[in-house]
Amino acid sequence: MHLSTKVNTMEFSGTMQISGKAKELKAQGINVIDLSVGEPDFPTPQRIKNAAIKAMEDGHTGYTMASGIIPLRKAVGKWIKDFSGVEYNTNEIIVSNGAKHSLYNALQTIIEVGEEVIIPAPYWVTYPALVEIVDGVPVYIDTTSESNFKITPNQLKDAITDKTRALILCNPSNPTGSVYSKSELEEIGKIVIENDLYIISDEIYSRLVYDDFDYVSFPSLSPELKKKTILIEGVSKSYSMTGWRIGFTAADKEIISGMGKLQSQMTSNPASISQYAALEAISGPQDDVEDMRKIFADRREFLFKALNEIDGVKAENAKGAFYLFPDFSSFFGKSYKENKIEGSMDLAMYLIAEAKVATVPGSVFGAEGFMRIAYATSMENLAEGINRIREAVSKLG
Ligand SMILES: Cc1ncc(COP(=O)(O)O)c(C=O)c1O
Incomplete structure (x- = not known):
């Protein structure tokens, strides 16, 4: 075979x-x-399941726009703004089949063959695999428990070459649970700007933070950094919706448009019913x-x-x-x-x-x-x- x-x-x-x-x-x-x-x-909370049932009863069972229904993309914009203050228009947001799919689409949209993507280790297992699928080259930065498994600015500088296109930051981290502070993110941000990199900020665990830790979302650091950030979010973890397969990406409209093109050819829209469920998830009561x-x-x-x-x-x-x-x-x-x-x-x-x-x-x-x-x-x-x-x-x- x-x-x-x-x-x-x-x-x-x-x-x-x-x-x-x-x-x-x-x-x-x-x-x-x-x-x-x-x-x-x-x-999955009952209110969300009810919204899915209602969506079916209301006849939302056909294709939707490939990038996701407008009400959901608008709601994602509001959900992000309420959380971190960062504003995204509807054309800066795309809904995909889970955050894993969002990550794949993002990488496929920005990485040329042979370009390097920096991945701090320990890493979520899927990052290297996805970088390789799009013919990029994963470059690892090893971290230790002494630095709470976070990269230092010098480590990042050392890992950058003229082939580096992006850094993937998982914050909070799977597998370590570490979360970067504002000042740590700012130092990383400076290097991102100096080297004209993209930062893929996987914030799927952003709502699961403890001890009143002051969580900072990467694109909220500055308008300049927002432009360089591809923000990955979703409902899988914080709304207990892993099986529904809905992930969100917020980024510059050209990147989102590129991802939309790709998605329209590869999968079309994420499941219509799941989109209505996700709409209720992020816009209903958050208790x-x-x-x-x-x-x-x-x-x-x-x-x-x-x-x-x-x-x-x-x-x-x-x-x-x-x-x-x-x-x-x-x-x-x-x-x-x-x-x-x-x-x-x-x-x-x-x-x-x-x-x-x-x-x-x-x-x-x-x-x-x-x-x-x-x-x-x-x-x-x-x-x-x-x-x-x-x-x-x-x-x-
Ligand atoms: C860091 C991280 N990003 C993304 C995902 C993917 O989430 P989804 O189930 O929405 O594809 C996971 C799931 O394990 C994850 O741990």
């Missing part, structure tokens, strides 16, 4: 492989605690978003303490998203029965086999030594999952 080199050399999403393994075990009736998931465990955020905040506190109580685990607390990224490297080189732990992938496989707990190894995010633990699951599951991890790692010697 002939497959293209591009597809042959591509890998399945690492996070999806682990959650796939967890689902497989669950299907065999095994009680697996899944701390690997990247989606909220809450049902449910805050209720979910508070639940995440409590779980984060619990998980942070519980992880640090495990001998050999070091966890930093993170200000955003729904992940912690603790250091498990002290277990490397140890073994139990036939299980030898050489790295985070071995540890993830050991935890799933021995403890029936799914976690994601840091290696898939380009950060060996760490494990991504999601707290998008109930407190009971978190407590049970941590107990099982503690027991399994204590057997390693």
Whole structure:
């Protein structure tokens, strides 16, 4: 069978492989605690589901404008303005099939073959894959837990070459939960302007920020930086709507028009019913978003303490998203029965086999030594999952 080199050399999403393994075990009736998931465990709020039903009953079941219905694009503009003060016109906003699709369209629109895109590591697994799909070249900046997994201005300067076109910043970060402060973003912004780069600011977790952290959206820094920013947003995480597949991009109108052209040829519009659901999500009462955020905040506190109580685990607390990224490297080189732990992938496989707990190894995010633990699951599951991890790692010697 002939497959293209591009597809042959591509890998399945690492996070999806682990959650796939967890689902497989669950299907065999095994009680697996899944701390690997990247989606909220809450049902989509009822008001949003009702809006979808109404959309169907009202006959909104045909094609829409490829870039999304005007009322939704207007509402996205207002939603962004209410959150960060940044104003976008309707022709500066496009609705796509999930934020992943928004990212693909954005990269395909701005990257020429062989151009470099800077990706801070640890990174969300999809970024390098998407850059490669559009024939760009991912260039990584390694960060450490000492800098809270954030890049420094000098690191960014050092990574820039005459082929650099863009920087992808995930803020708050998947997988680390780190959030950049205003002054940190300003320093990055200066370098972006000096080197005439685009910044793809993935802010899909922007509404999931804790400890009253003063979250700053990248395009709000200055009108000049707004022009260089491709803002990626969506409803998947903060409205618990992962399956509805709606993502938003806000950027300069020429970029949005380019993305619209691409989308009109590739997928046409995102599902009409999902668009009406997203319209209700972002323009209806927002109490449910805050209720979910508070639940995440409590779980984060619990998980942070519980992880640090495990001998050999070091966890930093993170200000955003729904992940912690603790250091498990002290277990490397140890073994139990036939299980030898050489790295985070071995540890993830050991935890799933021995403890029936799914976690994601840091290696898939380009950060060996760490494990991504999601707290998008109930407190009971978190407590049970941590107990099982503690027991399994204590057997390693
Ligand atoms: C950082 C980040 N960006 C984008 C996405 C994609 O979101 P969507 O499900 O809307 O495609 C995810 C989902 O895991 C994510 O973690």
